[in-house]
Amino acid sequence: MNKRFVTFLPAGVKVEVESGTDLLTAAGKANIEIKAPCGGDGTCGKCAIHLKNGKAKARRESHLAARLMEKGINLACQTLVQDEDLVVEIPKTSAMSKHQVLVDSSPVNAGMSEALSNYLLNVWQLKELLLEKQESPLNGYPLHPLCRSIRLTLPAASLQDNRDDLNRLTMVLRKETKCTDINVPLAIIRDLGEILRADNFKVTVLLSEVGGKAEVIAVEPGHSHRPLYGIAVDIGTTTVAAYLLDLEKGRVVDTAGTHNRQARFGDDVISRIVYAVDETDGLKTIHQAIIDTVNNLVSDILVKHRAIRENDIRVIMTAGNTTMAHLFLGINPKFIRLEPYIPTANFFPVVKAQELGLRVNPDAPVFSYPSVASYVGGDIVSGTLFTNMGKEDAPISLLIDIGTNGEMVLGAGDWLVTCSCSAGPAFEGSGITFGMRAMYGAIERMEIDPQTYEVSYTTINNGRAIGICGSGLIDCLAKLRRTGIIDRAGKFQTSLPTDRMRIGEAGPEFVLVWQDDSDLDRDIIISEADVKNLLRAKGAVFAGIRTMLNVVGFELDSIENVYVAGGFGNYLNIPDAIAIGLLPDIPVQKYKYVGNTSAKGACMALLSQEAWAEANNLASKLTYIELSVGNLFMDEFVSSLFIPHTDLTLFPNVDL
Amino acid sequence: MNKRFVTFLPAGVKVEVESGTDLLTAAGKANIEIKAPCGGDGTCGKCAIHLKNGKAKARRESHLAARLMEKGINLACQTLVQDEDLVVEIPKTSAMSKHQVLVDSSPVNAGMSEALSNYLLNVWQLKELLLEKQESPLNGYPLHPLCRSIRLTLPAASLQDNRDDLNRLTMVLRKETKCTDINVPLAIIRDLGEILRADNFKVTVLLSEVGGKAEVIAVEPGHSHRPLYGIAVDIGTTTVAAYLLDLEKGRVVDTAGTHNRQARFGDDVISRIVYAVDETDGLKTIHQAIIDTVNNLVSDILVKHRAIRENDIRVIMTAGNTTMAHLFLGINPKFIRLEPYIPTANFFPVVKAQELGLRVNPDAPVFSYPSVASYVGGDIVSGTLFTNMGKEDAPISLLIDIGTNGEMVLGAGDWLVTCSCSAGPAFEGSGITFGMRAMYGAIERMEIDPQTYEVSYTTINNGRAIGICGSGLIDCLAKLRRTGIIDRAGKFQTSLPTDRMRIGEAGPEFVLVWQDDSDLDRDIIISEADVKNLLRAKGAVFAGIRTMLNVVGFELDSIENVYVAGGFGNYLNIPDAIAIGLLPDIPVQKYKYVGNTSAKGACMALLSQEAWAEANNLASKLTYIELSVGNLFMDEFVSSLFIPHTDLTLFPNVDL
Ligand code: FES
Ligand SMILES: [Mg+2]
Ligand SMILES: [Mg+2]
Structure with missing residues (x-):
């Protein structure tokens, strides 16, 4: 094997490594610590270094690394020593610093990419609101968790009362839960006799109740008072956050957020689908990547709460877009991206944690937020729940979540329409000469x-x-x-x-x-072609809003609230966005940043059967408008390719 | 290793084997074929030999061998060569003969134990009735199998009809099945998109429907016309029979019967329970033994029907006593034998074949007949179904199944009472000085x-x-x-x-x-103590019948039919049984041998949802009378310890 020298600046440390070694490993050999929260997967972007001298080689795996490389930035974990000695400069932002350790109570660090900072800030703010400030994650719904434990004292068996044990249990459960359909899995029945008698027919029953059906998750001897925990997961295409909830107290105990480990297989849902469909074992690999991501988040949280064991986590709720839901459950996503864009499922079965390999209680039921269509997913349903748009007497409101797609919901109470317009990745930096993610x-x-x-x-x-x-x-x-x-x-x-x-x-x-x-x-420039791309992106979003209004026969000024959700929304300048015609010309005070509504809705559903029932109700109620059918959208789109719009009367307060 | 000679008579063949070798193996070495349908487990009793010279040693495993040994009979498979040369005579009945091969269309062979012969004759007669004579196993119920396939052409997906695939499927299934609750497991959803499109939205759906709920077992592309098969299993404590059913034609294709491989752990349910509870991994071992028994029967059948694959068997129905049902499903049977005799479950969950390790289609649902109590099992419910005793306008009838326990059902239409009296194993040969099984x-x-x-x-x-x-x-x-x-x-x-x-x-x-x-x-004798034992056995049965009559306020002469079920019933001499006061003094023409009603009812339930619904209805409807409560039974029992009875007016036609 060839050996080469790598010199790390500013420290000036020189180390000899075999060619083929990546620079993150090389730095480790030199006792120089570089940030690498994604573990060297090439997805967090935090190990950025400058190659000052010598030629290195890029691994072919990370999309992020490839894009940064074009811009002259190298990720240490994705850069391999080759035939030449190297001189590498580690920017302050990539070096581990004492400062970082000191401010660790806030998850945001100086060297973080803005996308991750923003996201983690969201996670952290939500935690702060819910946890430290004791604001209720229930958002008005009653505390009635999807999984609860009931302490029962069953009538003892006798020659006079010689019902079988299962019947003895289910008769009482029927009364306690008002559920007529009570399922006890064989695994629990197998030792039920001993369990009932271990403490003289006193038992603690764990069950999840949904729509008049109860599923028994565990039966334990005696009256147990162990707290019950659940995990709510927001599965974003880029970032994933987990929330540990105390189901009995109805509060968030802790949170953690990280990059979706699927990122190495592509940045957006389309490239993930392509990977899942085209690569050998692609679906299996990409499914495992999100399972690993969630497992890591759970263990990150549990490591801080030694009294809480994996087994104490009794239920999981996830919310994500339709593709993420498919991949999380291992459902083939192929037809999501092919016309006519059909998801395999919008309502997903409840499965046991062990079926998915999630490292919580193996019998914990795993719920997935229902979707509406291929490009309107559970995250949007979750957001709709959070904003109370579906409640009786709700004013006409617009929920908008801009990413590669702009997903929107318009409605009030009984009627709700939704659509997804392909804004393209321009706002995420793709297709623009010098566009990039917020880093x-x-x-x-x-x-x-x-x-x-x-x-x-x-x-x-x-x-x-x-x-x-x-x-x-x-x-x-x-x-x-x-x-x-x-x-x-x-x-x-x-x-x-x-x-x-x-x-x-x-x-x-x-x-x-x-x-x-x-x-x-x-030089860093913006070209006319870039501008056209941006006009198309903003035009698509605005045309989507207009199309929904047309379908239901309302005007822009009937909108009372605009909820801006999601990571991008959080650092969007609203007046700018109105000025270019991306968002409607509505008084700024009607705009509300609602943050990570996907996560918030997932927490609500875990803590309240009523919220979960409403989420399912909303998913059925949301009327999906397929924008590629008919000319309605196309006409609106063409009119929106101006700044702010062809029809200036739509933007009376904009003078551009 | 010591070597010893074994000489086999009448052939006079001598063979040298190591000490420790069993005689079945030794005979094999000598090219002498001895019958061993249980595979050398010591349970079928067919390898009986006479030890003419020399001392051998018994394996400590087989109860049957131990009991025969006391009587001077050795089972070749359970007898080990020790320090002495042996001379062994193989009776004609144990030798494989050409004759046997010729008459193989009847499963009964000259050398078989009577219990097994009888049982197999039952299995075979049933097969003959159902198969060769084309008598319907439906017994009056409509052909409407528990598992059926539906060939559907779903509306194709389009931009106008962009429902998700799962919804597309379930909407049509709802209409086709009239079930509102349709469950599609995640494993099927995962590739549903491809399956629907493989033949342009034509699919064949396999489902099982029970009580308004449908469980989808498989979805296959195109309109498949593969026949659907099911297996009905009668799980007896001693013998087990499997029936291969063509679900679409509603007929029995073939059958096979054998010993229950659990026999090596004890002859009766009590000793099986003791083994399951007291031995390390006892439950696991004894559960596996019955699974192996069923798997062997299935492969015995399939080997004769090359066109039918394991995967074509899509559903299984079992009927057996409560202990057998527990052991088959791996449920701890401990409390069945402890006062107050509580089974863990009477109604059992439907599980997938793969969960139990059954070698049929892994997704085949496995149904278990419901029980009524610890000693009134699914076999009795199955018999009650078969006799139509629960039908409106049914005359008052008595169903009686005598083994170690006498299980009885009395009733007509709306009312049905049942009890189990511990007759003891006297009729099976135990507890009688020279008692033995029918061999x-x-x-x-x-x-x-x-x-x-x-x-x-x-x-x-x-x-x-x-x-x-x-x-x-x-x-x-x-x-x-x-x-x-x-x-x-x-x-x-x-x-x-x-x-x-x-x-x-x-x-x-x-x-x-x-x-x-x-x-x-x-000398072979019968002692006064033996007679007392027999009186107790027959007295218990008759007292059970009288107790049921007392509870419902009827007299013996109101009974219109007496159904005698089970293996023992088949070779019971009715006039003798009446003469000793075992069976009531009712005209002989009112007695009907009904054979293996457990198996017949299992077949009916597989072929008819209506029959299965009625079986479940019967299990709820049957009122169990616990004979150990109160003095009613004890008083009757004491009066029944005479021949035929203390009260001779109950036996007007008996002059003993
Ligand atoms: S460690 Fe290199 S990108 Fe995360
Ligand atoms: Mg999101
Ligand atoms: Mg039987």
């Missing part, structure tokens, strides 16, 4: 001087600029228009008196950051 | 000359007498009384002028067979 070095805010056209900007963690993230792009579009650099159709005004305006290889472009100020070997 | 050499009929007191008798297979079996004992009791050898209380008239009457070690006894005529080294 180190991404431009997130900018100003353009209307006289000089000079650009000032801020980047995430104040890193040297390497690209623009979603919020930066929305800001950019608004400022380009405000300064007249582009017209309402997104066409560049090439005659402007500034050398920032020029004709590049792909047509007109505007320089946002000169090479010298950037961390790249070229 | 080779057992006296089955006898006459006693009223003048000379000389005894003439017939034995099973005309072997030299070695003991008396149940039917012989009933005959014996009747003849002892008729000739005045015993009085009505069973007391021996010791002053009779015959040397057959004498005082033995345990009191008065009567010689049935002199040593010289027997195959033993002593």
Whole structure:
């Protein structure tokens, strides 16, 4: 084996490793600690380093690494020593610092990607609200958990009362639960005789009740007072969070969030589906990846609560988009992405934790939030539940969750319509020349001087600029228009008196950051094609909203509340978003950030049978509008490809 | 290792084997074929040999072998060569003969034990009736099998009809089945998308329907026309039979019967329970033994029907007593034998074949006949179904099944009472000095000359007498009384002028067979203590019948039908049984042998949802009378310890 030297800066430590070794491992040999919360999977982006000298090779596995590499950033865990000695600089943000340990009560660290920071901040804020501030996760629903324990004293067996043990138990359960259909699995029946008699017919029965049916999860001798725990999981395509709930007290005990380990198989649901369908054992592998993710979160939480054992976790509730739900349960997702876009299931069976390999009580039932359609999933149903939009007397409201798709719900009480518009990944940085996810070095805010056209900007963690993230792009579009650099159709005004305006290889472009100020070997620009892409993305969302309104015969001004959900929503500048015509021109005070409603709804459903019943009711009630049917959406879309819109009367308060 | 010679007679073949070798193996080495249908387990009794010279050692495992050994009979499979050379005679009945192969269409062979012959004859007669004579196993119920396949053409998915696949399927199933509750297991959902599309939304759905609930067992692409099979199993304590049913044609395809492999752990349910509870892994071992028994029967059948694969068997129905049902499902039977005699369950959950390790389609649901109480099991419920006693307008009938326990059902239509009286194993040969099971050499009929007191008798297979079996004992009791050898209380008239009457070690006894005529080294006698035992057995049965009549306020003459079920019933001499007061004094033409009703009812339930619903209805409806509560039974029992009874008016036609 060939040996090569790697020198780590700024410490100047030199270490000899075999070629083929990755730089994360090499740093470890040099006793230099680099952050790697994803364990070297190439998904967290926290092990970013600068290759100062020498040529290295990228592993072919991480999409994130590949994209960063194009931008001159290397992930230590994904970069392999080859035939040359290397000099590597570890930025402060990637090095483990004492500071980090000190502030560990907040999960957000200086070196984190903004997407993860934002997400973890959400998780943490929710924890703070629910846990430290004792705000109820029930959101108005009664505490009546999906799984509860009942302490019973059964009539003792005698020659006079010689019913069989199972009947003895179920007769009492029927009365206690008002359920007529009570299922006791064979595994429990097998030793029921001993269990009933161990403490003279006193038993503690654990059961989950749903819609008049009860499933017995465990029967234990005596009157047990062990607390009951459940785990609510928000399964996002990018990030996953788990919430440990005390089912009897109705409160969140702790939370943890991390990247979805499926990320190494693709960034978005489509690439995950392609992997699951096309690769050998793809479905099995990608299913296992999310199971591992959840198992790791659970053990991360439990390690902090030594008194709570895996076995004490008696029920799990998950919410995620339709693809995530399929992959979590190991259901073939193939037809989700093929026209006519049919999910295999919208309502999912309850399965036992052991069937999925989840490391909690093996008999814990695992519930999955129901979906509405291939692109309107359980996370949206969960959000609809959280916002109370389906409640009687609810005002007309709009729930909007923007990611690769924009998922929206419009309605009030009895009527609820929903749709999903393919906004494309522009807001997530894809398909834009210098677009990127919200990470180190991404431009997130900018100003353009209307006289000089000079650009000032801020980047995430104040890193040297390497690209623009979603919020930066929305800001950019608004400022380009405000300064007249582009017209309402997104066409560049090439005659402007500034050398920032020029004709590049792909047509007109505007320089946002000169090479010298950037961390790249070229200027950071935005092109006319980029702008068209962004217009399509924002146009799709707005057209979706308009289409729903048309279908139900309402106008924009009848909307009383706009709930902005999800990670992107959290750092979206609402006035900017209205200005470019992404969001409707409605008074800003009617907008409400609702955060991670997927997680919040999952917690609610675990803690309240009534909430879970309503979630299922909502999933049936939500009327899905397929935007690719008919011309309604297409007409609206074409009209929305202007800033803010072809029909200016829709944006009376916007003067761009 | 020591080597010893074994000489086999009559062939005179000599073979050298290591000491420790069993004689079945030794015979094999000598190319002499001995019958061993139980595979050398020591349970079938067919490998009986005579040890002519030398001392051998018995394995300590087989109860049957131990009992036969006392009688001077050795089972080849259970007899081990020790320090001495042996001379062994193989009786014709144990040798494999060409004759046997020729008559193989009837399962009964010359050398078989009578119990097994009888049982197999039952199985075979049933097969003949149902199979060759095309008599319907439905017994009046409609053909509507528990598991059926439906060929569906679902509406194709489109942008206009974009319901999820699961919903698409269940909506149609709801209409087709009239079931509102349709369960599709996750394993089937996982690839449902591909299956629906493989033949353009044409599918064949296999499902089992019970009480408005449907469980989907399989979904296959296209319109499949593979026949559907089910297996009905009668799980007896001693013998087990399997029936292969064509579910669509509603007929029996083939059958097989054998010994219950649990026999090596004890002869009766009590010793099986003791084994299951007291031995390490006892329950697991004894559960596996019955699973193995059923698996062997299934493969015995399938080997004859090459076109039918294990996977084609889609459903299983079992009927057996309560202990057998517990052991089959692996439920701890401990409390069945402890006062107050509580079974863990009377109604059993439906489980998948793979959960039990049954080698049929892994997803086949396995149904178990419901029981009524610890000693009134699914076999009796099955018999009650078969006799139509629970049907509206049914005349008052009595169903009676005599074994170690006498299980009885009395009733008509809406009311049915049942009880189990512990007759003890006297009729099975235990607890009687020369009692034995109905096997080779057992006296089955006898006459006693009223003048000379000389005894003439017939034995099973005309072997030299070695003991008396149940039917012989009933005959014996009747003849002892008729000739005045015993009085009505069973007391021996010791002053009779015959040397057959004498005082033995345990009191008065009567010689049935002199040593010289027997195959033993002593006289075969019946003692006063034996007679008392028999009176207790017959008294318990009759007292049980009387107690049931008392509870419901009817007299003996209101009984219109007496159904005599089970193996023992099949060779019971009814007039004899009435004469000793075992069965009520009712015109003989009202008695009906109904054979193996447990098996017949299991077949009915598999073929007809209506029959299965009625079986469950019967199990709820049957009112169990616990005879050990109160004095009612005890008073009747004491009055029944006479021949035929204390109250002679109950037996107007008996003149003993
Ligand atoms: S450790 Fe390299 S990306 Fe997470
Ligand atoms: Mg989400
Ligand atoms: Mg039987």
